[in-house]
Amino acid sequence: MASTSPSELAAELLRACLDGRPASEQALEELVRAALDPDPALARAAARALFAGLAEPLADRFEPALCEAYARLFSRVLESALPEQKAPDLYSRYQQVRRVRRVEFSPARVFVLSRVTLGADVAVTSVVLGAARRRFPEAEIVFAGPRKNAELFARAGWLRHFPVEYPRLGTLAERLAVRGALQEAFAGEGVLVLDPDSRLTQLGLLPVCEAERHFLFESRGYGGEGRASLTALAQDWVRQVLGVEDAAPWLEPRFACGFGSQPVAAVSLGVGENPLKRVEDPFEEELLVLLSRRMGLVMVDAGAPGSEEEQRVRRAAERALRRGARVGIHEGPFASFAALIAASRFYAGYDSAGQHVAAAAGVPQVCVFNGYACERALERWAPDGPAPAAVVRAAGRSPEDVLNEVARALETGCRPDAASSPS
Secondary structure: OOOHHHHHHHHHHHHHHHHHOOHHHHHHHHHHHOOOOOHHHHHHHHHHHHHHHHHHHHHHOHHHHHHHOOOOOOOOHHHHHHOOOOOOHHHHHEEEEEEEEOOOOOOEEEEEEEEOOOHHHHHHHHHHHHHHHOOOOOOEEEEEOOOOHHHHHOOOOOOEEEOOOOOOOOHHHHOOOOHHHHHHHHHHOOOEEEEOOOOOOOOOOOOOHHHHHHOOOOOOOOOOOOOOOOOHHHHHHHHHHHHOOOOOOOOOOOOOOOOOOOOOOEEEOOOOOOOOOOOOOOOHHHHHHHHHHHEEEEEOOOOHHHHHHHHHHHHHHHHHHHOOOEEEEEEEOOOHHHHHOOOOOOOEEOOOOOOOHHHHHHEEEEEEEOOOOHHHHHHHHHOOOOOOEEEEEOOOOOOHHHHHHHHHHHHHHOOOOOOOOOO
């Protein structure tokens, strides 16, 4: 097995978990050994296999049994990476923090952990932040997470930011290195930690404070076989844990945006490094043309400079412009684009962060889902807000079929004028 690649080892372990079989101890040891290798290139490749090839596929299915499989496997991973930790103790602590129980003390400070991904911080984390403020009005509420995520809430004067950068492409050691800063910040009996299944704690497994003060919203298993969205499940969790009714997603981005009376459609063609989420050409070009004919002006996010997304967006925009469409390209941080979405009359995009911003801002939208792991994954990540939202399933369908369904949604329940006013 020594010659087996990290990706093959991760695939073997994943198959065993999905089949309900015991995972190979040898395969796990081999994969973790590679993830801790002194060679940074090998360690990063193995860490990517460990997380993108094993942890994320287990999480993406939203099955309670796979939460157990993850906890048993990754408690052993953490034991290997952090020798002072023992897998049985980590697993036992995990069972404590995941238990849904009411917060019975009044903290002086409440840390709410980022989920690291932007869309999840709007759809889930913002619900927890808002509920924490309502439940503990005298406490200091702190968002612990990356700067670009904090920018989504930067104009909320009551919220403090504790900067934590999580290296999503880093080695295993680099990903776990955030623990020291978290432990130091979370020390003290008056501190409450609300964890919405954060990567910062490896989905609740990494000990960052006493278990009694660590409350985990295990979003991968919460809700069981039900069809509720992650937003709805987070709302139920804060109801059970904090006693707060009617918590809702929100954002107050660092930037402001306005178009006056000019109707604008915002578009994101980002796929979060997952090309399976795309609909093949010429869908993106045709989407921009369709929306321009209906709305007049379309603003599409460029994505990260130099990325595959930026090249794709510019090609689609140039082709649409040659056909008479009015298309502009947004360049800048995501918080700036979030402000643009909130000021728009309509939003369209693939399953990505933009859909959750539109939902929180009350902007009608069409969201195209493709390449999702299972039907429950679509249901969990579906946009959930006060404005109409059409979910278009693209798997196995032609670009023309998908575009036609988008057009039908525009003509029926997801009209740009369906919301009472832009947020």
